[in-house]
Structure formats: structure tokens, C-alpha cells
Amino acid sequence: MNARATTSLAGKFYSTLSCPPISTESSLISYYFSLLHSSPNPRHLRHLHARLLTTSLYNNVILSSKLVLMYSRHHRLTPDSLSVFFHMPERNIYSWNIIIGEFSRSNFPEKAIYLFRQMWGNSGVRPDDHTLPLVLRACAGSGALTLSVSVHGLCVKMGWEASLFVASALVFMYVTFGKLRDARVLFDQMPKRDYVLWTAMLAGYAQHGEPTLGLEVFRQMVDSVVELDWVVAVSLLLVCGQSGWLKQGKSIHGWCLRRDSKLGLNLGNAIVDMYVKCSTLSYAHRVFNTMNEKDVISWSSLILGYGLSGNFSIALKLFDEMLVRGINPNAVTFLGILSACAHGGLVELARSCFKTMHDHGVTPELKHYAAMADCLARSGLLEEAERFIEEMPIEPDAAVLGAIVTGCRLHNNFEMGERIAGKLIRLEPEKAGNYVLLSDIYAAAGKFDESEKVRKLMKELHVSKLPGRSLIELQSFSLPGFESDDPRRESSSFKSRIF
Known part of the structure; x- marks a missing residue:
């Protein structure tokens, strides 16, 4: 919108504000409600706020609640929305739902929980089936599992558990905390979905790596004509992607x-991620x-x-x-780069990237330490790799130790390999691969008696190694609803659009 159009809009706004139509109170409320809804910016909204304060219309709970909502929509949730809310002459469930919902959807879910406590303890207003989903969302966003379970109990006590709004929020909340069994129990109990x-x-x-159960739910979903x-x-x-089902992907x-040749960001990222996980990087x-x-998700998936x-x-x-385009890398990006450096023997670049992680606001995790240790060990810098894990601010896990043991076996460093493999076995005594790794180190050093002792120890501890196997789709299946959408059945021009 150009400056002249903006000026014209502002003039029209102020002219209607200064000369409201003379009508009944209900018409006047509708008139100001419409002005609040169409307010173009916070400045205009403040003028409306002032006009309401100088009239008795501010006492109308509908208009004051709408004012709270519009301040939030203009990114003035704090302090304006909150201030208006606490100075409202009257608050009803609609008012409370607005302010709790706006904070629940913001980066301050704890504030939404605080407001709900205020509503429950200091007002006569009781939550409804619109309030409780907002509170459950805030609990999930703040990581408050215990409180979430308490709110679930409140839903049952008030009889709202059978509401589709509440049930969906409960399933989402339990899924967020990884409580898939609890989510499924609620899901199965719903007569209507x-x-x-x-x-x-x-x-x-x-999201939690249960592709078979996800496929089962999807088949039921199709049968229900959703x-x-x-x-x-x-x-x-x-x-x-999790199951390696390339054909179905x-x-x-x-x-x-078929539905839209231009993929949206989320959908495009999901397709790229699926092909990456199915090891089809060209696609x-x-x-x-x-x-x-x-x-950053698009770039990081491909880089990884x-x-x-x-x-x-x-x-x-x-x-x-990616850096030239001004996109800030995340944890996945650095994992991909460190892995690339390990495969390419680029130790100096790996050191440099690891040091610059903090500059990009990324805190190294165990997987990054494992990738860095792997890079050093693969390049034969075993002493440096051991010092690296000793200086870690967190305890190394099996992936970190395993990377060094593998490097020891590759470069025939028997002493260090034996020492680190011992730590690995103490960390994961039930994992057969650790014993096999130590046995192989002994065998590579010509200490076959020691290698045999490790094998006997595995038998005594009833630790057995599963035989290696490959997984391929011998009899492929089609996802219901997508049977005719395999790109390979399309014309060559359609194939070229995809691949």
C-alpha cells in the first residue's frame, strides 16, 4: 500500500471514529466491534481504546475483550493486551479464553498457565471445552508433564474428556511428551473422531519412530473416509522415511x-527428508x-x-x-558437516567447524562429539581423540567411545583400543557388538587367546550377537488412497517434473 492510500485510509478511519452513527446501543457496539476488527495498526487501535475509555462502551465485555485480542494481533500482547485485560470492569469465559489462548500460542506458555490458575482461584468463571485445550497446549509447550496430567484429571472431573476439542488436545499433549500409549488409550476411547x-x-x-503403528492408524483413517x-x-x-519405503514415498x-505442482516449504522439506532417509540423494x-x-531445515537435511x-x-x-545466502546453520547442519569431514579426512576443517558452533548459537551435543571423535580417530589422531573425550563437559556415550575403538582397530592401536573398549563394555554390558569389537582388536594384534576369552565371556554372560541381515521390499504394498499416484506410472513429462 502506497503512502497516499495509507493517508486516505487513516483519514477515513478518523472521520468515522469522530462521527459515529446515532443508533441503538447494540448497533453502536457492533459498529465499534467492526472498527476494532479492522484497525490497521497499533496507533489507530490506541485511539479506539481512548474513545472506549471516554464512553460507557469500555464496560461492555465484548468490546473490551476484542480490544485485548486486537492488541495481541498487532504484536502488543505485553504489556498492552495484558494491561487491558486486568483493567477490564468485567471478564467472562470469552475474555479468559482470549488472553489464555494468545499466551498459549506465544513463546510464553508459562504465562498462560499462570492466567489459568488466576482464573480458577480468583474468579467465579469456570473453564469450558475451549479453555482446557488452550491450557493443555501451554502445558505441553512448557514441558510441565505433572501439571498436564493434573489438567487431564480436571477434564475428567468436569466431564469434558469426551469433547472432541479436549480429546484432541489431550492426545497432542501426551504425544508431545512421548507418552504414545496414553495417547492411544484416549484415541481408542473416543466414539467419534x-x-x-x-x-x-x-x-x-x-514423529516418535513408530512407522508400523502410524500406518495402521492411517489405514483406519482412510476406512473412516477422512x-x-x-x-x-x-x-x-x-x-x-523411517521404514525405507521408497515406492510408497x-x-x-x-x-x-497432482494437486499442486508448487510444493510448500513443510511439504518440500518432508519429501527431501524422505528421499534422504531412503538413500536416494539424487531425487x-x-x-x-x-x-x-x-x-535451514531444507539445507540441513540434504547436507546431513x-x-x-x-x-x-x-x-x-x-x-x-547456505552461508552465502545468509542462512544460519543449526545442530543438524553441523552434524552433517562433521560427518562429511570424517569421511573426507578433513581434520582441520572439522576442528574449525566444531569451534564455530557456539558462534552460531549451537551447543554441541553428544552426536557432535561422536562425529568429531570419529574424524580424529579415522585420521589416526588417536591420542588427540582420547584427550578430546576426556575434556568433554558431558560424559561420553557409547557412540563417542565406539568411534575411537573403531579408529584403534583401523590403525592397530592395541593398547588404547583395549582400554577404551573396556569402558564401552562397562557402559553397555548387554550389547554384544562391544565384546565383538574387543575380540576383533585382540585378533588383529595376534592375541588369539585373549580374543577367544572374550568370546567365552559372551557365552557365560548369555550375550549373543544377532547375525547380520539386509532388509529389502520383496512384496511391495500400496498406501490406501495413493495406489494410482506412483510417479513411475505417469507420462515422461510428469516424471521429469519430479525426477
Whole structure:
């Protein structure tokens, strides 16, 4: 909007504000409600606020509640919305739901919980089936599991557990905390299920690495004639990536392109991630190149895929391009780069990237320490790798120790390998692979008697190693609703759009 249009709009706004129509009180309330709803910016909203204060209309709970909402919509949740709310002459459930909901959806879920406590303890207003989902969302956002369970109990006590709004919020809350069994019990108890409830359960299984159960829920969802959309497609792509179902992932990709050739950001990221997890990096890269919008998740997924697969040159090229475009890397990005450096033997670059993580606001996690230790160990810098884990601010896990033991076996460092493998076995005494690793180190050093002793110890402790196996789809299946959407059945022109 140009300056002249803005001036014209402002003039119209003030002229209507200064000369309101003379009518009944209900018409006047509707008139000011409309002005509040269409207020273009905080400055205009403050003028309306002043006009309401100079009249008896501020005492109207509908208008004052709308004022609270509009301040929040103009990014003035604090202090303006909160101040107006606490100075309201009257508050009803509508008012409380507005302020609790706005804080629940903001970055201050604890404030929403505080307001709910105020409502419950200091007012005569009781929550309804719109209040409780907002509170449950705030509990999930703040990580308050104990309080969440208490709110669940309150839902049961007040008889709101059977509400679809409340049930969906409860499932979402338990899924957020990883309590999938509790979420499923609630899901199964619901006599009626809407789209939100179905997708909450499906997304929960997808996000927590339960692809088989997620597929089961999806089949039930299709049988219930629930319409499929992008949210469902994202969850299904996650399921396909976790299980390595490339054909089914391609079918979902084709289904998405049939409906809209321009992939949205979330959907594009999900497709790239699916192809990366199915080890089809060429497809992932082509989809990545067709995305009109890319964020740090888009870049990081592809960088991690190339880094873990050993294509360090492409991973590093993507990383450089990402930085040139001004996108700040995250924890996944650095994991991909450190993995790429380990495969490429780029120790100096790995050291540099590890040191700069804090500069980008990323705190190293155990997986980053494991990747760095792996880089040092693969390059034969075993003493430095051991010093590196000794100086870690957190206790090393099996992945960190295992990276060094593997390097010891690769470079025939028997003494260090024996020492670190001992720590690894004490950390995970039930894992057969640790014993096998130590046995192999003894065997590589020519100490076959010691190697045999480790094997006997495994038998005494009843620790057995499962035989290696490969997993392939001998009899592929089709996801219901996507049977005809496999891109390979389309014309060559349609194939070229995808691949």
C-alpha cells in the first residue's frame, strides 16, 4: 500500500471514529466491534481504546475483550493486551479464553498457565471445552508433564474428556511428551473422531519412530473416509522415511504434485527428508532444487544426507552456499558437516567447524562429539581423540567411545583400543557388538587367546550377537488412497517434473 492510500485510509478511519452513527446501543457496539476488527495498526487501535475509555462502551465485555485480542494481533500482547485485560470492569469465559489462548500460542506458555490458575482461584468463571485445550497446549509447550496430567484429571472431573476439542488436545499433549500409549488409550476411547484427532495420533507415531503403528492408524483413517491433506502427507512421508519405503514415498510425492505442482516449504522439506532417509540423494537434491522457498531445515537435511553417505565435497559445497545466502546453520547442519569431514579426512576443517558452533548459537551435543571423535580417530589422531573425550563437559556415550575403538582397530592401536573398549563394555554390558569389537582388536594384534576369552565371556554372560541381515521390499504394498499416484506410472513429462 502506497503512502497516499495509507493517508486516505487513516483519514477515513478518523472521520468515522469522530462521527459515529446515532443508533441503538447494540448497533453502536457492533459498529465499534467492526472498527476494532479492522484497525490497521497499533496507533489507530490506541485511539479506539481512548474513545472506549471516554464512553460507557469500555464496560461492555465484548468490546473490551476484542480490544485485548486486537492488541495481541498487532504484536502488543505485553504489556498492552495484558494491561487491558486486568483493567477490564468485567471478564467472562470469552475474555479468559482470549488472553489464555494468545499466551498459549506465544513463546510464553508459562504465562498462560499462570492466567489459568488466576482464573480458577480468583474468579467465579469456570473453564469450558475451549479453555482446557488452550491450557493443555501451554502445558505441553512448557514441558510441565505433572501439571498436564493434573489438567487431564480436571477434564475428567468436569466431564469434558469426551469433547472432541479436549480429546484432541489431550492426545497432542501426551504425544508431545512421548507418552504414545496414553495417547492411544484416549484415541481408542473416543466414539467419534474428527480430522484433528486422527492427524494428531498419526503424527505422534510418525514423529516418535513408530512407522508400523502410524500406518495402521492411517489405514483406519482412510476406512473412516477422512479427507487427506498436506498434514497427513507430511506424516506419511515421515513414516516412509523411517521404514525405507521408497515406492510408497514416491507415490505420496506424485499425489502431492497432482494437486499442486508448487510444493510448500513443510511439504518440500518432508519429501527431501524422505528421499534422504531412503538413500536416494539424487531425487532429494532434485526436489530441493525445485523448491521456491528453502529454510535451514531444507539445507540441513540434504547436507546431513551427503555427509553421512560420504559425499563430503557436495556437502561442503552446499554448506558454503547456505552461508552465502545468509542462512544460519543449526545442530543438524553441523552434524552433517562433521560427518562429511570424517569421511573426507578433513581434520582441520572439522576442528574449525566444531569451534564455530557456539558462534552460531549451537551447543554441541553428544552426536557432535561422536562425529568429531570419529574424524580424529579415522585420521589416526588417536591420542588427540582420547584427550578430546576426556575434556568433554558431558560424559561420553557409547557412540563417542565406539568411534575411537573403531579408529584403534583401523590403525592397530592395541593398547588404547583395549582400554577404551573396556569402558564401552562397562557402559553397555548387554550389547554384544562391544565384546565383538574387543575380540576383533585382540585378533588383529595376534592375541588369539585373549580374543577367544572374550568370546567365552559372551557365552557365560548369555550375550549373543544377532547375525547380520539386509532388509529389502520383496512384496511391495500400496498406501490406501495413493495406489494410482506412483510417479513411475505417469507420462515422461510428469516424471521429469519430479525426477
